[in-house]
Structure formats: C-alpha cells, structure tokens
Amino acid sequence: MTSQHDYAAAAARDATNPDREALLAELARVLPAAALLSATEDLKPYECDGLTAYSALPWAVALPQNDAQVVAVLKVCYARQVPVVARGAGTGLSGGATPVVQGVVLSLAKFMRILEIDPLARLARVQPGVRNLAISEAVAPHGLYYAPDPSSQIACTIGGNVAENSGGVHCLKYGLTLHNVVRLRVALMNGEVIEVGSHALDDPGYDLLALLIGSEGMLGVVLEATVKLTPTPRTAQVVMASFDSVVDAGDAVAAIIAAGIIPAGLEMMDKLATAAVEDFVHAGYDLTAAAILLAESDGTAEEVAEEIAAMSVLLEKNGARNLRISQSEAERLKYWAGRKAAFPAVGRITPDYMCMDGTIPRKHVAHVLTRIAELSAEFHLRCANVFHAGDGNLHPLIMFDARNPGETERAIAFGAKILELSVDVGGTITGEHGVGIEKVRQMCVQFSREELDKFHAVKAAFDPLTLLNPGKAVPYPRHCSEYRLIGSAR
Amino acid sequence: MSDAIEEFRSRILERKPLRLKGGGSKDFYGGPLQGELLDTRSHSGIVGYEPSELVITARGGTPLAEIESALAARRQCIACEPPRFGAATIGGAIVGGATIGGAVAAGLSGPRRATAGSLRDFVLGVTLMDGEGRELIFGGQVMKNVAGFDVSRLITGSLGTLGLILDVSLKVMPLPAAEATLRFELPQDQALDTMNRWAGQPVPLAATCWQGDVLTLRLCGAQAAITAACKSLGGELVAEPEAAGFWTALREQTAQFFAGPDTHGPLWRLSLPSVTPPLDLPAPQLIEWGGAQRWLRGAVDVASLREMAAKAGGHATLFRGGDKAGGVFSPLPPSLMEVHRRLKQSFDPYGVFNPGRLYPEL
Numbered sequence: 122m123t124s125q126h127d128y129a130a131a132a133a134r135d136a137t138n139p140d141r142e143a144l145l146a147e148l149a150r151v152l153p154a155a156a157l158l159s160a161t162e163d164l165k166p167y168e169c170d171g172l173t174a175y176s177a178l179p180w181a182v183a184l185p186q187n188d189a190q191v192v193a194v195l196k197v198c199y200a201r202q203v204p205v206v207a208r209g210a211g212t213g214l215s216g217g218a219t220p221v222v223q224g225v226v227l228s229l230a231k232f233m234r235i236l237e238i239d240p241l242a243r244l245a246r247v248q249p250g251v252r253n254l255a256i257s258e259a260v261a262p263h264g265l266y267y268a269p270d271p272s273s274q275i276a277c278t279i280g281g282n283v284a285e286n287s288g289g290v291h292c293l294k295y296g297l298t299l300h301n302v303v304r305l306r307v308a309l310m311n312g313e314v315i316e317v318g319s320h321a322l323d324d325p326g327y328d329l330l331a332l333l334i335g336s337e338g339m340l341g342v343v344l345e346a347t348v349k350l351t352p353t354p355r356t357a358q359v360v361m362a363s364f365d366s367v368v369d370a371g372d373a374v375a376a377i378i379a380a381g382i383i384p385a386g387l388e389m390m391d392k393l394a395t396a397a398v399e400d401f402v403h404a405g406y407d408l409t410a411a412a413i414l415l416a417e418s419d420g421t422a423e424e425v426a427e428e429i430a431a432m433s434v435l436l437e438k439n440g441a442r443n444l445r446i447s448q449s450e451a452e453r454l455k456y457w458a459g460r461k462a463a464f465p466a467v468g469r470i471t472p473d474y475m476c477m478d479g480t481i482p483r484k485h486v487a488h489v490l491t492r493i494a495e496l497s498a499e500f501h502l503r504c505a506n507v508f509h510a511g512d513g514n515l516h517p518l519i520m521f522d523a524r525n526p527g528e529t530e531r532a533i534a535f536g537a538k539i540l541e542l543s544v545d546v547g548g549t550i551t552g553e554h555g556v557g558i559e560k561v562r563q564m565c566v567q568f569s570r571e572e573l574d575k576f577h578a579v580k581a582a583f584d585p586l587t588l589l590n591p592g593k594a595v596p597y598p599r600h601c602s603e604y605r606l607i608g609s610a611r
Numbered sequence: 612m613s614d615a616i617e618e619f620r621s622r623i624l625e626r627k628p629l630r631l632k633g634g635g636s637k638d639f640y641g642g643p644l645q646g647e648l649l650d651t652r653s654h655s656g657i658v659g660y661e662p663s664e665l666v667i668t669a670r671g672g673t674p675l676a677e678i679e680s681a682l683a684a685r686r687q688c689i690a691c692e693p694p695r696f697g698a699a700t701i702g703g704a705i706v707g708g709a710t711i712g713g714a715v716a717a718g719l720s721g722p723r724r725a726t727a728g729s730l731r732d733f734v735l736g737v738t739l740m741d742g743e744g745r746e747l748i749f750g751g752q753v754m755k756n757v758a759g760f761d762v763s764r765l766i767t768g769s770l771g772t773l774g775l776i777l778d779v780s781l782k783v784m785p786l787p788a789a790e791a792t793l794r795f796e797l798p799q800d801q802a803l804d805t806m807n808r809w810a811g812q813p814v815p816l817a818a819t820c821w822q823g824d825v826l827t828l829r830l831c832g833a834q835a836a837i838t839a840a841c842k843s844l845g846g847e848l849v850a851e852p853e854a855a856g857f858w859t860a861l862r863e864q865t866a867q868f869f870a871g872p873d874t875h876g877p878l879w880r881l882s883l884p885s886v887t888p889p890l891d892l893p894a895p896q897l898i899e900w901g902g903a904q905r906w907l908r909g910a911v912d913v914a915s916l917r918e919m920a921a922k923a924g925g926h927a928t929l930f931r932g933g934d935k936a937g938g939v940f941s942p943l944p945p946s947l948m949e950v951h952r953r954l955k956q957s958f959d960p961y962g963v964f965n966p967g968r969l970y971p972e973l
Contacts, residue, residue, distance in 0.1 A: 126972040241807045265811060286757045297755065299764075300732050315946050320884035321925035322903045323768075325940040326969070327951055328731055331764035335757045352813040375663040381686055381785035420813065423835030430680065480753040482664055512754035513664075552755035560758075567758055571745050578957035579760045582950050595759065 141180045141223070144201055148183060148225070151193035156231075158182040167226045170211040170218040171273075172559055174475065179206070179220035186231045186580030188314070188344050191303035195342065196312035198225055199588060205310065205589050207338040209250060209281030212273040214476050215557030217284060217337045217593055227342060229280050235259050236345070239448060242321060243350040244303065247447075249280025249343040253287075265350035268295035269552070272461050280343045286335030288553040290386045290460065291417075292559035293511035297553070299334045300350045301394060307333060307341035310584045320347060332579060337555050338590045340583040354419035357385060358429050359453050360442035363410035366488040367391065369440035370412040374510045375483060376435045377416065382428060386417035388460050391490065394467065394505035394518070404459035407443055414441070414510065415456055463507045464518065471503070471520035475532050478560075479543025480552035483513045493517055494541055500535040502528075514552035515543070541566050556594040564594070573601075619775055620744040622649055626961040631771040633672055633710030636696035637717050639931050641770050641968040642939050651712050651775070657681055658778060658970040659752070666735060666752045668785050671712025671776040674698065678711055682783055690784040692721030692862050693730050699776075712776040718768025721862040722818035722829065725810070731767040738778035739766060742959035752780045759932035765954070771965040772973050773958040787817070787831035792854035793846035795826045799889045799898070802826040804900060806901040807886055814840045816946070820861055821868070821898040829858060861899070868908060869931075870898045876909035877933025879916065883925035890919060906930075913937040940970065948972065 135141055148157050158164060169176035180203070185191045198205050204224035211218055220226050232248035235256065239245070240263035245256055253274040257266040258401040270289035271277055277287070283305065288297045295301070304318035315372055318330040333340055364370040370389055377384060390398065391412050399406045407413055414436065418428035433444055447453035459466075463473045467474050492505060497504045503520040517539055540550040540563040549565045550556070564573065576595040580587065596604075624627060628646030638644060655672040662685040669678055670896050676698040682688050698708020715737070720729045734888065736750030739762075750756055750763035766773055797805060802821040803879075809816055814831030828846065849857065860866040869878060876894065885902035895907030913929075914937075920927040926941035943951065948970070955973045958964075967973070 197713075239886070240811060240886060241804075241810050243807075263811070264813075267880075286761075288755055293754065296728065296732065299761070300728060313946050317947070319924055319926075321882040322719075322885075322900060323729065323882050324942050325926050325928070326947065327769055327773075327954060328718075328764055328767060329947070329950065331731060331761045331767075335761055340760075350811075352811055355813050373814075378665060379663040379786065383785060419814075420833065421836050421839055423839055424833040427833055427835050465803070467898070480755045482661075482666075482753060485666060486663070514755045547751070548753050549756040549758045551758050552753070553757060555757055556759075564758060569747075570747065572747050572759070574749060575741070575749075575762065575957065576759050577767075579762065579954065582953035582957065607734050 135180065135223070137186055140201070140436075144197070144203055144225075145181060147201070148181060148194060151197060152185060152190055154182060156184040156186060156190070167211070167220060170208070170213040170216060172214055172216040172219070172471065172557065174523070174533070175216045175219050175558055177220045177222045179222070179224050179226045182228060182365050184227045184228045184231055186575055188308070191227065191308055191342060191344060192312045192314065194225065194227060195308055195310055199311050199586070202586060202588060204588050204591050207280070207284070207342045209278035209284070210252070210276045212277045213281060213285060213555065213557065215480070215551065215555040215559040217555045217557040217590070219558055226543075229278070229343070232280070240265060244322065244347050245350055246345065247279055248345060249419070250278050253277050253279060254281055260350050262355070264353050266353050267348055268301055269298050269352045272464060277345050279348065282604045283334050283343050283346060284336065284338045285553065288509070288514065290388055290457070290509060291506070292509075293387065294383050294385050295351060298480050299331060302334060303349055303444055304347035305330060305333055305343055306345040308344055310339050310586065310589045315341070318347070322421065336507040337554070337557065337594045339580055339594060340589065342589070354385070355421050355479045357417055357419035357453060358425050359386070359415055359417040359447045359456050360429055360433055360436065360447045361456055362414045362416070362436045363407040363443040364412045364414065364441055365410065366440070367412045367490045367514070370414055371483065371486040373414060373436050373441060376439050378511070380435060381433065382431060384416045384428075384432065384511060385419040387413065388415045389413070389508040389510040390460065390463065391506040393503065394463055397470050397505055398459040398463055398466040401469055402459045402462050404455050406459055412543060415460060445446070446563070460507065466562035467505050467518045467520065472522040472524065473529070474521065475519045475536050476554070477517040477519065477536050477539045478551045478554040479540055479548055480512070480514045480515070481543050481546050481548035483510065485546040486510070486513070486515070489542060489546060491514065493539060496535055496538050500531050502532055502535055504535070509552070512552070513548065537563060558593055561592075561594060561596045562604040564596045565604050570598065570601070613654065616740070616746070616777065618653070619649065619740055622940070623740060623742065623744045623775070626963060628966050629963050631716070631775055631965055633713035634674065634708050636707070636709045637713060640717060641966055642935060642971065645966050649775070651710060654777060662687055664752070665754070665783050666780055668752060668778060668780040669711050670778055671710060675709045675711050675713050675714050676700075683786065686786045687783045688786050689730075689733060690727035691724050691733060692729050692860055694721055696863060704769065711779050715767050715776055716769065716771040722820070722858050722899060723831070725819070725903055728761055731764050731964045733782045734763050734767050734779065735782050736780040737763040737772040737776055740777055741774045742961050742963045746777065750780065753903050770969045772955060774964060774970050775828065783844055789832065789834040789837045789859045790817070790854070791830045791837050791841055792849040793830070793841065793844060793858065794849050795828070795846045796824060797821070798824055802898070803886070803889065803902045810885070810901050814844065818858060819899065819901050822852060822896070827857065829854075845952050859931060868895070871908070873932055877929060878909040878931040879911065880928040880930040881905040881907060881920050881925060882928070883920060883923050887923040887925070888973050892916075917941055941972070
C-alpha cells in the first residue's frame with residue numbers, strides 16, 4: 122500500500138529521473154500530445170483499478186488511438202525495458218491493472234468501435250475498449266446478444282474481459298469469456314502483432330487463444346476481438362426461493378443439477394447480502410431468510426414453463442418456503458437488479474470492502490459458509506456472501522474501515538484464510554476476478570513450485586523479458602517463502 | 612504412487628523420443644508416428660464422478676466408451692461427442708476405441724460441436740507429466756478457475772507434444788431430455804444459408820449434416836421445445852433407431868462417405884467460417900457444424916486447397932490417408948511458430964513427446 126506521503130516523495134524523485142525523461146521524450150515522438158499523460162495530477166486517476174487497497178503511480182499513461190500507436194509505444198518500452206500495464210475500464214477487482222512504478226500504463230480506452238456485426242455468422246468484431254453491454258445493445262436488433270454478463274457489464278470492456286476470462290450470472294449455461302471469444306489480434310511486447318483463433322471453429326497448432334484469455338494482460342495486448350453472439354431466448358422467468366438454512370439451499374442447488382436441469386442462472390445470497398441489497402434496490406427480497414436462491418429458466422414459453430415447474434418442486438422438496446415466480450419481464454429484472462447490485466449495495470453499508478472470488482465444489486458450500494462465519498467472528502469483521510451457486514463461485518464481501526489502524530491488514534488476512542479454505546476443499550482461489558496482485562501469494566498455496574515455474578515459462582514464450590504486467594498473477598519463489606513464513610507465524 | 616506412473620517417468624527420463632498411444636484409434640491422424648511406443652492404458656480408471664457437481668475425473672488411459680457409459684447411467688454426457696473410433700462392446704466389456712487421454716490430446720469433437728462447444732470447452736483440468744518427469748496439475752475440478760494460465764486447454768489438441776496426460780477432469784452435461792431428427796432436400800447453397808439462419812434463432816438446434824442435396828438436422832432439448840421446433844421448421848421426421856444410427860455413423864466416421872475404400876482418395880477436413888459460400892472443388896463434400904466443418908473426399912491439389920481455405924478465413928487438414936509429405940496441418944506464420952517452439956521447449960526440453968506429430972519443428 123502506498124500512502125499519499127510516499128507518492129509525493131516518489132513523484133519528486135522521479136521528476137528528475139533521466140530514464141523517465143528520455144522515455145517521455147521518445148513516447149512524445151510516437152503519440153499525439155493529448156495521448157500522453159505524465160503530470161502527477163493526470164496520472165492519479167490511473168493509480169489503481171477496482172481493487173483500491175493497492176495503488177502505485179506510473180511514470181506515464183499512454184492513450185493510443187490506433188494499432189500503430191500501440192505498437193510504437195510497445196516498441197519504445199521494449200527497447201528501453203520499461204514495464205507496460207494494459208488497462209481497459211479499470212473495473213478489475215484483483216489489481217490486474219495496478220500500475221508498475223517506473224512503468225507505463227497503456228490505456229485502450231480510445232478503442233471504442235464496434236467494427237463489424239455479422240448477424241448470419243453470429244459474430245461481432247470489436248475493439249478492446251468496447252463495453253461488454255454495448256455489444257449486446259448493438260446486436261439486439263438482430264435477436265442476438267453477447268452472453269457473458271459480469272456485474273460490471275455497464276462499464277467493463279471486452280479487452281478487460283479477455284484478460285480476466287470474465288463470467289457473470291449466466292455462465293453455467295452460456296460459458297465464460299473463453300467460450301464466447303473466437304479470435305484475437307494481439308500485440309506482443311516486442312511490437313509484433315499476431316492473430317490467434319479465427320472465424321472458423323478451430324485452428325491448427327496449440328490453443329493459444331485459451332492461454333491468452335484469462336492471462337491478465339501478461340502475454341499480449343488485445344487490439345481486436347471477435348466475439349460469438351447468442352440468439353436471445355424468446356422468454357425468461359426467475360423463481361426466487363427463501364431458505365431457513367444455507368445447508369438446505371445448497372441441497373436444493375444439487376437437486377436441481379442432479380435432475381438434469383441447467384438453469385440459465387442460479388444464484389444464492391446470504392442474509393447479510395440480502396439485507397444490504399434490499400435496502401438499496403427494494404427488490405422485495407425476504408429479509409427473514411438465511412439464504413435466498415434465484416433460479417432462472419430461459420427458452421421458449423413451453424420450455425420455461427416446464428423447467429420452472431420442475432425447479433419449483435425440487436426447491437420445495439428441499440425446504441424452500443415462500444416461492445415467488447416472476448410474472449413479468451419487469452419483475453424478473455427487479456429480482457436480478459438486486460443480485461447484480463450486491464457489490465455496490467454492500468459498499469453502502471461499509472466504508473471499505475474486499476471481494477473474494479474462490480470457486481469450490483458445490484457440495485462444500487454449507488461447510489465453507491459456516492467456516493466463513495466463524496472466521497468473521499474471529500477477525501471481528503462482517504462478511505456478506507453472494508454465490509454463483511450453479512458453478513460454485515463464491516463471493517464473500519469482507520467489510521472493513523481502512524481508517525481504523527490495522528483493520529485493512531485484518532481484512533487481507535481474513536481474505537487469505539478464505540482463499541486457503543477454497544483450496545482446501547478442492548477449489549481454486551479465483552473463479553473469475555483473476556489473481557492480479559491481490560491473490561498472488563495465495564497462488565503458492567494452490568500450485569507447486571514446479572507448476573509456477575511452468576507459468577513463468579508460458580509467460581516467457583510470449584514475453585521473454587517479462588515486461589508486460591510484471592509481478593502479477595504468478596508469484597516468484599520469494600513471494601512463496603515469505604508467505605509460508607507469515608503463515609507459520611500466525 | 613502407481614506403478615504405471617513410475618514406469619512412465621522412467622521411460623521419459625531416458626530422454627529418447629516416445630510415441631504416446633492410448634487406444635491407437637487415431638494413429639492415422641497427424642504427422643508420422645515416431646519414437647518408441649508408450650502405451651497409456653496401464654493408467655486407467657474413473658477417479659471421481661459426482662453427477663450433481665457436473666464433473667468427472669478419469670485417468671488418461673481410460674476408454675472413452677467406459678466414461679460415457681458411466682455418464683449415461685446417470686443420464687449425463689460429454690456434450691461435444693468426441694469420436695471413439697472403433698470402440699466395441701464384446702461380452703459386456705468395452706474393447707478398443709479411443710481413451711480419454713487420446714481424445715483430449717487430439718482435441719476432436721463430434722456432431723454437436725457447433726452448438727454444444729468443443730472438447731476444449733469442457734476440459735476443466737489435467738494432470739500432466741512433462742518432459743522432465745514432473746507431475747503437474749493445471750486447472751481443477753471446478754467450473755470457473757482463472758488461477759494461472761489455462762494450461763489444461765493448451766494441452767487439449769496439442770497431439771501429445773507437450774506432455775503425457777495422466778488425469779483429465781471434464782465438465783459433463785445432462786443428456787438431452789428429448790431429441791428429434793429432421794430431413795430436408797436442399798442444394799448446398801440453400802442448406803448453408805438455412806443452417807446459419809436457424810443457428811441465429813432460439814431453436815434447439817444440436818447438429819447439422821449436409822450431403823448429396825440432403826440436409827439432416829438434429830434437435831436436442833426439452834420435449835416442449837422439440838415439439839414446437841418440429842412444427843415450425845417442417846421437413847421430414849426421421850424415425851428411431853435410424854436417426855441415432857445416422858449421427859453415430861457421422862461421429863465415428865463409419866458412414867459411407869468416410870468408410871469407402873482408399874481408392875476414394877484421402878479425407879480432407881476444412882475448418883471454415885460457417886457462412887463460407889459453397890467451395891468449387893472437384894471432390895464430394897460432406898458438411899457439418901452448420902457449415903464450419905467440411906469434409907472432402909478425393910485427391911486435390913494441396914497448395915490450392917490450403918490457399919482456398921486460408922482465403923475463406925480457415926484451414927485445411929489432411930485428416931486421413933494421402934501423402935503427408937505436403938504437411939498434415941496448415942502451416943503457421945513464423946511469429947506464431949516461434950511461440951509454439953518456446954512452449955514446446957519449456958514443456959519438453961529433450962524432445963521426448965510425439966516428435967513431428969503436430970509439426971515437423973515441434
């Protein structure tokens with residue numbers, strides 16, 4: 122964490138750094154004046170992404186307007202061995218876009234054009250700075266949409282979605298970014314431009330597309346993406362169920378899946394999350410329930426009626442009370458509005474919060490939620506839980522107040538415990554938010570030294586000098602030995 | 612530690628080229644078979660399967676047919692229907708055919724690929740033994756996992772050139788509640804247009820096949836949706852068991868188009884954007900995946916075929932038979948090949964695994 126005081130000192134020191142001066146002069150030759158930021162007050166908005174607990178001031182921010190400028194910036198930085206951090210909308214939650222001190226932030230914010238929509242092929246070719254929701258809006262007249270819908274979809278960009286392999290509340294049925302992006306044009310750190318994937322369904326050679334998606338901006342800079350479009354279902358309905366225990370809610374989820382139903386969405390919220398959300402959006406949630414489930418069905422009217430009826434039976438059989446089925450599109454959206462606003466809603470009831478992102482085998486949800494409640498008491502910090510129940514992706518929201526001495530550190534330690542718990546039950550430390558800098562140490566819990574070495578080798582295959590978003594996602598041996606020391610001291 | 616794994620390790624540590632083989636059902640596929648044989652089938656068996664988690668984990672040498680029969684018993688499936696090529700049940704036991712390790716290494720998908728996703732889409736994790744005999748776990752048994760680079764999907768389709776697949780975890784899906792097969796008489800251009808238009812509508816389209824002016828459609832989904840789609844799409848309903856037999860013969864390439872004698876010439880696979888107009892080629896074609904996979908049977912000029920595919924935005928693979936000297940897979944641009952070389956070097960520094968099976972350079 123960098124305080125204001127550190128900034129002032131660093132900025133003063135850097136202002137006269139000859140390497141910085143030389144870099145800025147070279148960047149100024151390849152970028153229009155308005156596309157290069159270097160004054161401290163201009164750099165400030167880029168000091169962090171959605172993970173505000175970590176921040177750093179870069180040497181410069183580049184805002185190129187075309188491919189040639191991106192390539193030119195990369196070449197300048199490559200030649201001078203200056204680190205580069207690519208950035209979309211900055212909504213990431215793991216610090217993937219946190220600047221590197223003495224590095225350049227490469228903002229793709231000006232790449233906002235949808236280049237081509239091919240309704241017959243069900244593909245859209247877009248620039249990386251296009252917002253997730255803007256794609257669905259643009260293709261709606263064709264009866265199509267872009268399926269992945271992270272909660273931040275109003276603001277987050279497709280380039281960022283590619284970097285994080287973003288999901289959303291419908292990905293059990295419709296997949297993640299990985300399943301919905303078919304082609305990328307990517308600039309490597311040395312300025313070389315490669316094409317991976319295609320408008321066909323596969324390509325010769327290794328699946329580099331799978332490596333690039335979710336690579337947290339460490340392998341290349343996305344210049345263009347082709348995304349797959351999905352036919353908009355004729356209709357959708359959601360059933361909302363209240364449970365007196367999270368165990369029953371977990372059992373109900375398992376029963377629905379075991380019955381051969383893949384709901385379009387299947388979400389759980391615990392009592393604290395429900396209360397925060399209800400206060401914010403007035404969606405009519407049951408405030409007395411220990412957990413509520415939202416189960417959505419989409420398809421033809423007949424299909425939806427059949428599936429909603431089947432799910433209702435299974436929910437009731439597993440202890441649900443107070444079933445409510447959306448009777449209109451407005452009501453359906455209202456039920457979802459609460460879930461989608463869970464993060465900002467929690468933000469209203471606490472000065473600061475941290476969002477965890479472990480994925481667990483679904484059968485362990487009751488155990489994990491119980492253990493989180495115990496940890497919450499232990500660390501004296503409240504924690505609300507929202508859960509992509511269909512795919513086991515859990516988002517505990519740890520509430521804290523950074524103004525209280527030691528509380529941020531306590532929140533981070535609490536978060537670390539939750540991530541370790543996710544790994545213990547056979548899951549992963551991150552389902553969709555990425556490792557970034559936030560969870561880089563917990564990578565040591567999930568992976569062996571040899572596996573981490575392989576990740577470094579994969580990075581080196583694309584970026585041999587380790588200049589693109591260095592220090593993120595994959596820890597070095599020293600991170601792991603430090604982490605083990607902290608662990609044993611606790 | 613199992614004996615099989617120890618044996619694999621000691622073979623790998625000899626640092627001599629190995630030819631990895633499961634059921635050998637895809638020996639025809641890819642570049643020349645080089646190196647000493649390493650049979651993976653001693654490492655076999657389903658390790659974990661919990662239907663309500665939608666995940667199955669199996670050892671690499673497990674027959675695909677064994678996995679699918681375990682899934683079917685719980686009304687689940689591998690939705691992309693990877694080919695089993697030659698599996699048979701004799702006296703209740705499964706004999707021959709693909710293993711799951713081989714299926715993942717080849718990365719091939721079957722008739723439902725265009726709508727259900729590819730095998731790579733269903734891979735959740737692999738345990739790999741690299742060229743230095745290290746056991747490495749990538750991915751896992753959960754649906755969403757972005758910790759570390761997605762190496763398990765890099766391995767999928769790498770034709771065993773990056774390591775030996777010890778375990779695989781796959782996402783499984785429910786078997787469709789209902790199915791129907793419809794047939795239409797349509798020339799190729801109209802069939803291509805129809806397949807693409809219907810794929811853009813909310814109908815439960817699962818698979819398509821066009822050959823000899825006949826378009827065959829498969830619908831999978833809820834009974835209500837199938838009934839409604841049959842009514843709205845029209846066509847002639849194909850009865851069971853003929854319909855199931857048709858799709859199985861397509862998946863396993865036992866259909867006449869594929870199975871004919873070698874005198875019919877080599878089998879080419881064209882992977883193209885689905886909207887590519889009919890290709891003017893002097894050989895019979897069979898089209899799948901809504902227009903995105905086109906099979907071609909006969910002798911053609913390799914260079915012009917590859918050029919035609921590339922121009923359309925796709926690629927051409929010499930799938931079965933023919934002269935492999937002209938390259939099995941479309942060549943890669945130098946910048947991509949360089950990344951491939953570096954990846955190969957880091958996973959297999961001594962060139963042990965399936966040398967030349969994917970590209971001569973790897």
